Amino acid sequence: MEAYNLTDIEILVIEHNPFMQRLLTGILREFQFRKIQMATDSEEAIHYFQHNTVDMIFSNWGPNSDEAIVLKKIRDIKESVNPYVPIIIFSTFSEEKYVKLARDLGMNEYLALPISPGSIYRHICNIIENPRAFVESEHFLGPDRRRSKFEYNGEERRKDEPDPEEGNEALSK
Numbered sequence: 001m002e003a004y005n006l007t008d009i010e011i012l013v014i015e016h017n018p019f020m021q022r023l024l025t026g027i028l029r030e031f032q033f034r035k036i037q038m039a040t041d042s043e044e045a046i047h048y049f050q051h052n053t054v055d056m057i058f059s060n061w062g063p064n065s066d067e068a069i070v071l072k073k074i075r076d077i078k079e080s081v082n083p084y085v086p087i088i089i090f091s092t093f094s095e096e097k098y099v100k101l102a103r104d105l106g107m108n109e110y111l112a113l114p115i116s117p118g119s120i121y122r123h124i125c126n127i128i129e130n131p132r133a134f135v136e137s138e139h140f141l142g143p144d145r146r147r148s149k150f151e152y153n154g155e156e157r158r159k160d161e162p163d164p165e166e167g168n169e170a171l172s173k
Helices: 017-030 041-050 066-074 096-105 116-129 164-172
Strands: 011-014 035-039 054-058 086-093 109-112 133-137 141-143
Touching: 011 017, 011 041, 017 035, 017 116, 035 041, 035 141, 041 054, 041 066, 054 066, 066 086, 066 096, 086 096, 086 116, 096 109, 096 141, 109 116
Parallel strands: 011 035, 011 054, 054 086, 086 109
Antiparallel strands: 133 141
16 A cells, blocks of 8 residues: 555544544544544534535444435535545445445445554545546436446447437438
8 A cells, every 4th residue: 555645634524422533533643644623413514614625524424314414415516615525434334225325425435343544544545546536417426436447348339429320210210
């Protein structure tokens, strides 16, 4: 893994449990993060996010929690000051349906608890080394959900521009 200079990156950590706050702050400081802001609830997190420059968010998450509201508000293209900020989720909810739900709300990376310094650093490096393009549609704004890249060797059936001759032939049949 690459060693990165993370001293100037401002990270917002959303965590209500004091023990986890101390643990995460200690781990992040070991990685040389110097600008760490702690928010204990969604209201505090959104307020800080909307009024400060935040380069990355690290958030505890549950499917029916206030943190789900935070994800929605951060990814709101009309209201958010930075809807493209990278978001790393950590959660006790490790079942596939919960990971997909967080993905569909726009998270970049998902860590199942218990976490380790190595797993945290790998996810931070993944955001830096493999940034995903953002998808914006009527109902979604977030990182492209497709992670796997594969080579397609079949017939290419999509074309850049429709051929006007082909359209006429199809109509005459």
